[in-house]
Amino acid sequence: MFKRFIAAIAVIATLSTPVFAAEFTDEQLEGLAARIESFDAAMKASDMSEVMDVVPPKVLDKIAANFNVTTEQLIEATQQQMDQVMKDVEIVSFAMDLEAAEYFETADGTPYALIPTETVMDLGEAGGKVKATSSTLGMFDEETWYLVRVEDAQQVAILKEVYPAFVDVEFPTGSMEPVTE
Structure with a gap:
C-alpha cells in the first residue's frame, strides 16, 4: 500500500511539473543561433516580413483568423504599423543572450528555450530612452526554431x-x- 502511495505521488509530481531540463543537439543549438541572428538582422532593418517569419505559422494563422484576414494581410498590416511606429521610435540596441538561455521540455517532450532579451528604445521627446528586459521563447517545432515574445499576455x-x-x-x-x- 505504501509503495503504491509513493508511486502515485511521483506520478502526480511529474504531471504537475510543466517543464524539465532538456538536452539539445549541436545542430539544434546552431539552428537556434542562426534563427536569432536572422531575426536580429531583420529587426535592425525593420523588415517586418522577416521578423514575422520567426513567429510559428500556427500563431500567425490564429492571429489572422482572429482579425478575419489572411496571414499575408496580417504581415502587410504589421509592416505598415511598424513603419508608422518607427517614425517616432528608434531601436538603440536589441540583443538576445543565447549564452544565458535556459533549455526545457514541456510535459509532452516539446523542446524549448527561454532566452534573455534586452531592447533599448529611444521614444524621442514623448518618453526618452527605455530599456525593456524580457525572455523570448525559442520553440522547436517540426525541425524549425520559432521565436515568440512571452511578456505579451495576448501572444501567450x-x-x-x-x-x-x-x-x-x-x-x-x-x-x-x-x-x-
Missing part, C-alpha cells in the same frame, strides 16, 4: 491555444525602465 494566450503543450508553462514577466545616462 494564443500560443497556449494553438500549442496545448505549453498550457501549464509559466513564462517570466518582462519589465521596462527608463534609461538614465
